[in-house]
Amino acid sequence: MRNIILSLIVVLMLAGVAxxxxxxxxxxxxxxxxxxSRIFESIVREVLQQQFNHPYAIAGEPxxxxxxxxxxxxxxxLRINRGTIRxxxxxxxxxxxxxxGTKSKQLQTVRSTMIDTLANFGGTLKxxxxxERIAICAHVEDRNELDQSKxxxxxxxxxxxxxxxxxxxxxxxxxxxxxxxxxxxx
Numbered sequence: 001m002r003n004i005i006l007s008l009i010v011v012l013m014l015a016g017v018a019x020x021x022x023x024x025x026x027x028x029x030x031x032x033x034x035x036x037s038r039i040f041e042s043i044v045r046e047v048l049q050q051q052f053n054h055p056y057a058i059a060g061e062p063x064x065x066x067x068x069x070x071x072x073x074x075x076x077x078l079r080i081n082r083g084t085i086r087x088x089x090x091x092x093x094x095x096x097x098x099x100x101g102t103k104s105k106q107l108q109t110v111r112s113t114m115i116d117t118l119a120n121f122g123g124t125l126k127x128x129x130x131x132e133r134i135a136i137c138a139h140v141e142d143r144n145e146l147d148q149s150k151x152x153x154x155x156x157x158x159x160x161x162x163x164x165x166x167x168x169x170x171x172x173x174x175x176x177x178x179x180x181x182x183x184x185x186x
Contacts, residue, residue: 030066033127037064037072043121044074044114044136051109052078059141071132071161072125080106081144091144103142107153110138111183114157119177122164130162156184 044062052058060077067073081103114136122134135158145151159181167177 029127033066033072033125036125036127037066037074040064040072040121040124041074043124044076044117047113047117048076048078051113052080052106054079060139066128069132071128071134073135073137075137075139077139077141078110079141079143080110081142103144107140107155110140110155111157114138114155115178115181118157118159118164118181119167119174122159122161123168125161128161130160130165132161133158134161134164154186156182158182 041062041064045058048058048062057079058076059079060075062074062076064072064074118134118136125134128134135156138155138157140153140155142151142153159177163172163177163180166172167174172180
């Protein structure tokens with residue numbers, strides 16, 4: 001885990017994310033934002049692969065989009081409960097998969113890791129204005145739930161760029177940052 005984080009930091013440094021810029025309005029700024037978004041996508045993908053190691057857990061790769069006036073929105077599709085198999089009598093743990101645990105524990109893992117990702121790596125997106133937001137949309141599918149109306153949950157976590165910058169510069173603590181993150185689940 002530590003080696004991966006160190007390698008991600010090196011990638012960020014090589015990508016030239018040292019300077020802050022204003023709101024992207026011209027083609028050059030948008031091209032830079034696209035490069036930064038791809039780096040952020042790869043960071044989120046790496047974090048998901050570390051937490052959910054089943055080869056079919058990530059059904060939709062993380063993809064970022066810039067919305068002028070709002071900020072960056074990144075979404076992905078994740079299949080949970082890959083570590084259990086539903087039988088007629090009970091759920092049986094799969095001997096082939098090392099899953100994070102129950103459905104509620106896996107959802108909590110998604111929430112906490114994505115908040116940590118926003119805090120630690122949201123600063124990758126330098127080209128957006130401090131008043132804009134960075135949102136992560138997790139489309140979570142429970143593969144063991146047979147009822148179509150209950151097997152999908154969407155978790156949206158968003159934070160202002162200024163809050164991320166304050167956390168990075170140690171102006172606020174992680175506890176304060178977590179309070180400022182907006183979480184919507186439906």
